[in-house]
Amino acid sequence: MPRTTTLECPGCPPLRALSFDVLGLVKVTEARSKEGGVAKVVERWGDPDSSKAVLAASIDDRKANPLLAVARKNGSIDVMSPKNGEVYFSAPNDSTELAVDDHIAGLHLFKKQRLDSQSKSCSLLTCTKKGKAAVRTAELHTGSKSFDSEQAWSVCSSGEILCSKVHDDEGYSVFGGKGVELNMWDLEKTVKLWNAKSPPKNSLGIFTPTCFTSVTFVNKDDHRKVVAGTHDYQVRLYDISAQRRPVLSVSFRDTPIKAVAEDLDGNTIYFGNGAGDLASIDIRTGKVLGCFVGKCSGSIRSIARHPEHSIIASCGLDSYLRVWDIESRQLLSAVYLKQHLNNLVFDSNFSDEEAVIAAQDKKEDEAPVSKNQQLPNEDEDEDEEEDALPAKRKKGAKDSRDTKKRKSKKKAKKSKAESDSDDS
Numbered sequence: 001m002p003r004t005t006t007l008e009c010p011g012c013p014p015l016r017a018l019s020f021d022v023l024g025l026v027k028v029t030e031a032r033s034k035e036g037g038v039a040k041v042v043e044r045w046g047d048p049d050s051s052k053a054v055l056a057a058s059i060d061d062r063k064a065n066p067l068l069a070v071a072r073k074n075g076s077i078d079v080m081s082p083k084n085g086e087v088y089f090s091a092p093n094d095s096t097e098l099a100v101d102d103h104i105a106g107l108h109l110f111k112k113q114r115l116d117s118q119s120k121s122c123s124l125l126t127c128t129k130k131g132k133a134a135v136r137t138a139e140l141h142t143g144s145k146s147f148d149s150e151q152a153w154s155v156c157s158s159g160e161i162l163c164s165k166v167h168d169d170e171g172y173s174v175f176g177g178k179g180v181e182l183n184m185w186d187l188e189k190t191v192k193l194w195n196a197k198s199p200p201k202n203s204l205g206i207f208t209p210t211c212f213t214s215v216t217f218v219n220k221d222d223h224r225k226v227v228a229g230t231h232d233y234q235v236r237l238y239d240i241s242a243q244r245r246p247v248l249s250v251s252f253r254d255t256p257i258k259a260v261a262e263d264l265d266g267n268t269i270y271f272g273n274g275a276g277d278l279a280s281i282d283i284r285t286g287k288v289l290g291c292f293v294g295k296c297s298g299s300i301r302s303i304a305r306h307p308e309h310s311i312i313a314s315c316g317l318d319s320y321l322r323v324w325d326i327e328s329r330q331l332l333s334a335v336y337l338k339q340h341l342n343n344l345v346f347d348s349n350f351s352d353e354e355a356v357i358a359a360q361d362k363k364e365d366e367a368p369v370s371k372n373q374q375l376p377n378e379d380e381d382e383d384e385e386e387d388a389l390p391a392k393r394k395k396g397a398k399d400s401r402d403t404k405k406r407k408s409k410k411k412a413k414k415s416k417a418e419s420d421s422d423d424s
Contacts, residue, residue: 011037012323012332013309014352018059018082019321021339024052024072026085029321029335032352039323039333045085048339052076056107059345060122066349067140069124071104079109079122079140082347088140091147093126102128106164106175121148125187127164127175131156135187153190156180162213163228168220176212182228184240197244208232214259218283219266227269227283229257235271237283248286253277261303261312263326270312272300278314278324292324294331301341307348315341 014037017029028043046052053073059082060067068082071093079089093104106127120140127133134152155161159179166173172193176182182196201207211231218225218237226238233255237248255273262269263280268289272278276296280289298318305312310326317340323333 009038009331009333012039012311013037014350015039015306015309015311015323016347016350017304017313017321017323017344018057018068018347019315019337019341019344020054020057020070021319021337021341022053023048023050023339024054025339026054026070027337029337030350031323031333034352037333039321039335041335041337043085045080054342055104057343057345058107058109058124059347060109060111061346061348062111063349066347067109067122068345069107069109069122071107071126073103075104077104077107077124077126079124079138089122089138091138091145093128102130102132105129105161105177108164108166108170108173110170112170125166125173127155127161129160129162129177131159131161131175131180133173133175133185151190155183155185155192159209162211163215165215165217165226167217167223169223172223174215174217174226176215176228178211178231179209180212181210182212182215182226182238184223184226194240195244196238196246199245211256213257214271216260216262216269218262218269221266225283227260227262229260229271231256233257233273235260235269235281248283250281250286250288252279252288258316259300259303259314261305263305264307270303270305272296272303272314272316274299276300276316276318278303280326280329290329292329292331294322294334296320296322298340302343304344304346306346313344313346315344317341 012031014033015031019027024046025048026045027041029039030042031037031039051074054070055073056071058069066082068080070078075093076090077093078087080087104126108125110123121137122140123137125135131154133155134150136147137149138147155175160177161175161180162177164175171187172184173187174182174184181198183192184194185192199210212228213231214229216227217223218227224239224241228236233252235250235257236246239247255275257271257273260269260271267282267284268280269283270280276298278292278300282289296316296318298316300314300316303312303314311323313323315321319337319339321335321337322331325332
């Protein structure tokens with residue numbers, strides 16, 4: 001039986017996440033404020049097929065015409081809508097024979113090139129396990145099954161590429177893997193800018209090549225600092241402007257690091273290992289800030305930082321999508337998705353309707369009174385107050401009859417007393 005943890009989940013802020021599994025399914029998970037922030041699956045795209053397992057995914061979540069790119073195990077690349085799952089473009093990466101032995105290890109959907117171009121096209125960066133990288137352009141019309149243009153090069157001569165990452169300015173990309181040291185490339189000129197140096201031999205004179213499992217850039221404004229996770233359970237910080245070997249190396253327990261993700265502050269890195277441990281580290285000091293509460297029961301394969309809310313999400317081989325709070329490191333929500341998960345992305349344009357309406361009402365209530373608006377007169381207020389005062393209750397017919405009876409009794413007693421006094 002897998003290890004499980006019983007935790008009370010307080011719920012998460014409104015969000016929308018897309019997860020990808022080994023059967024090629026894309027599942028949409030949403031959390032809304034009216035349901036207490038409980039995340040649940042609302043849509044499922046595709047049919048289960050192990051040959052179409054999703055190996056890599058990239059999203060361009062702009063407000064107008066967003067796109068989602070997915071690389072599958074059979075070598076095909078699908079470009080679809082992240083709103084409804086409609087496939088705009090689908091084409092094989094290479095021949096079928098080559099795709100079986102050379103799967104796609106990295107995928108990136110360019111955003112800035114779509115902004116500059118007015119045509120309905122998109123550009124993709126793909127990299128296979130054998131180090132064949134290519135920038136491809138495709139027209140987004142139904143029925144297209146081939147790329148229009150391609151610029152290919154090789155990022156390694158031996159080894160196996162396991163991870164890659166494109167910087168936010170989309171001008172640089174870094175690659176790494178098993179027997180492949182980290183190397184950074186200029187995507188515009190297709191030139192290698194930097195290559196990490198192999199580690200020295202140990203005390204016994206044995207050389208052990210590094211195996212990089214995940215990589216990311218530290219800062220969105222600076223492409224010179226890169227953080228990588230290794231199979232030797234280390235988190236390494238590289239600075240290409242300083243040296244070729246890591247400037248910082250932190251060991252975390254005894255399990256390979258499987259996923260890393262950067263924070264918006266440019267100083268914090270989140271990482272997960274093969275045993276299901278999720279933690280954060282400050283790269284300025286190399287200090288592990290702490291582990292997230294609630295251990296996963298399987299290897300973590302992907303971590304995503306939400307661009308607006310202070311939360312991160314993780315998924316992996318335990319088939320759970322978990323949402324965590326960054327400040328308290330507490331588990332906010334967990335969703336069981338049945339299949340082993342390989343990747344996840346956030347849709348930052350998702351907005352809860354009730355939350356939007358509440359925010360608008362709050363702004364209207366807090367809005368200051370303008371000069372053009374006339375204040376109510378004091379006389380009118382006094383009149384309103386007078387009108388608001390309760391009126392005296394009129395005596396009912398029954399009350400009047402009772403008072404008349406009492407008066408008549410008093411008169412009768414008085415007259416009887418007077419008559420008795422006259423007789424005496």
